[in-house]
Amino acid sequence: MPASSLSLDTLAALGGPKAVSRKRPAWPCPSDEEIEAVAASLRQGREDWRYLCAAPKGGPGEALEERMKRELGVPFAIATAGGGPALHIACMASLQMGDEAITSPYSWGQTTSCILQAGGIPVFADIDPETLTLDPQKVEAKITPRTKAIVVVHIGGVPAELDALRTLADRHGLLLIEDCAQAQGSLYRGRPVGTFGDFGCFSMGSGKNLAAGEAGMVVMKDRALYEKALLAGMHPARTGAEVQDPERRAWIDSLIYTYRINAISAALAVKQLDRLDAMNAWRRRNVKALAERLAGVPGIRALKIPAHRDPAWHMAWWTFVPEDVPGVSRAQYVKALQAEGVPIAASYVGTPIHLRTVFQRKQYHFGHGYPWAAHPEGEKIQYRAGDCPVAERRCAEQDLHMLGSWAMQDVTPLLDEIAAAFRKVTAQLDKVREIRA
Numbered sequence: 237m238p239a240s241s242l243s244l245d246t247l248a249a250l251g252g253p254k255a256v257s258r259k260r261p262a263w264p265c266p267s268d269e270e271i272e273a274v275a276a277s278l279r280q281g282r283e284d285w286r287y288l289c290a291a292p293k294g295g296p297g298e299a300l301e302e303r304m305k306r307e308l309g310v311p312f313a314i315a316t317a318g319g320g321p322a323l324h325i326a327c328m329a330s331l332q333m334g335d336e337a338i339t340s341p342y343s344w345g346q347t348t349s350c351i352l353q354a355g356g357i358p359v360f361a362d363i364d365p366e367t368l369t370l371d372p373q374k375v376e377a378k379i380t381p382r383t384k385a386i387v388v389v390h391i392g393g394v395p396a397e398l399d400a401l402r403t404l405a406d407r408h409g410l411l412l413i414e415d416c417a418q419a420q421g422s423l424y425r426g427r428p429v430g431t432f433g434d435f436g437c438f439s440m441g442s443g444k445n446l447a448a449g450e451a452g453m454v455v456m457k458d459r460a461l462y463e464k465a466l467l468a469g470m471h472p473a474r475t476g477a478e479v480q481d482p483e484r485r486a487w488i489d490s491l492i493y494t495y496r497i498n499a500i501s502a503a504l505a506v507k508q509l510d511r512l513d514a515m516n517a518w519r520r521r522n523v524k525a526l527a528e529r530l531a532g533v534p535g536i537r538a539l540k541i542p543a544h545r546d547p548a549w550h551m552a553w554w555t556f557v558p559e560d561v562p563g564v565s566r567a568q569y570v571k572a573l574q575a576e577g578v579p580i581a582a583s584y585v586g587t588p589i590h591l592r593t594v595f596q597r598k599q600y601h602f603g604h605g606y607p608w609a610a611h612p613e614g615e616k617i618q619y620r621a622g623d624c625p626v627a628e629r630r631c632a633e634q635d636l637h638m639l640g641s642w643a644m645q646d647v648t649p650l651l652d653e654i655a656a657a658f659r660k661v662t663a664q665l666d667k668v669r670e671i672r673a
């Protein structure tokens with residue numbers, strides 16, 4: 237387009253000026269108080285090695301566990317090296333080789349890989365289109381005599397339908413494992429997620445709601461499960477002191493992964509917990525404010541989350557509505573907005589998990605065919621396109637996400653600019669159709 241025909245309204249994708257001039261705040265962003273707390277903890281390490289290594293109890297790792305136990309109202313907690321280790325520990329305590337575990341195809345891969353890591357067979361149930369979390373009816377239809385657990389994820393921070401899943405688990409004698417990696421601070425009927433399952437698994441990785449470098453936590457209510465979890469991932473200095481059951485004591489120092497938390501991350505997490513609620517309150521406010529600004533904008537719609545499920549939005553999901561913008565593809569829509577400076581992206585999940593290579597080839601670290609070969613009918617288990625149509629359509633056509641960890645503070649002026657960019661782009665759909673995506 238010749239420069240002379242460019243105006244303020246010209247789409248940035250076609251050479252015009254950007255509608256969004258403000259930068260997103262940096263994240264992660266430890267506060268001065270948090271940095272000082274870490275430094276003080278390190279200094280204590282000169283006198284007491286537990287401030288440098290969380291193998292035995294007593295240092296910041298235990299302080300973090302005590303704080304989480306108090307805040308969540310649970311009796312047992314194990315601070316871990318990450319959310320992945322927390323999930324793996326939970327699955328090792330719940331599954332044996334060849335056991336089935338039902339999970340969601342719409343997540344970060346580790347919601348599923350923890351099942352495989354423990355030798356379990358992932359069985360996928362579809363999601364609900366409005367909340368993107370496991371549909372309990374679809375879960376029920378997948379239960380077999382070999383099902384031992386449900387691994388449910390609160391994706392993006394949206395709490396799954398926990399009452400129904402808890403009821404199902406109890407009725408069928410299954411363990412319920414909550415992947416709360418993206419949901420620290422999310423509430424279900426006013427109660428924190430992670431306290432409904434037999435295990436609640438959290439991530440405190442640097443992009444999460446609580447950003448402690450690399451860290452995680454698994455919480456439990458049952459002592460036997462706690463002892464099994466300890467044996468799977470904790471140092472004998474701890475298991476020797478804590479595991480009580482004589483049969484389980486025989487397994488001390490036999491099964492362990494080095495999954496304990498780094499004491500430095502623990503010190504950071506303990507201090508940052510002081511401002512988690514305030515940060516999550518900003519997330520909630522910002523997502524609501526953006527939804528209000530985008531209401532009625534063609535091509536995008538907010539999710540419909542029932543009032544008893546209160547997300548502490550780790551990421552905010554939106555739905556692309558092609559019928560609103562005929563002839564405009566999702567790729568064109570996103571490209572036009574990105575060019576304006578809108579922090580929007582399509583398809584966080586990308587390929588639904590059941591359609592990824594590991595399931596198409598049924599090949600994991602154990603070698604071709606394992607762990608499926610440990611299941612009496614493992615050869616018959618197949619993962620096909622069409623198994624989970626809601627998740628598949630969501631990934632292929634509808635996924636959009638906007639607002640991430642950086643939105644844990646007042647970003648109102650940026651939200652106003654984002655809304656203006658949407659208005660600019662959607663007022664010129666004929667031009668958006670010209671964009672090569």
Ligand SMILES: Cc1ncc(COP(=O)(O)O)c(C=O)c1O
Nearest residue numbers: 318319320344346347417439441
């Ligand atoms: C849903 C989900 N589960 C598990 C994990 C793994 O957590 P970590 O990176 O702390 O191991 C993540 C990390 O992004 C996640 O988003």
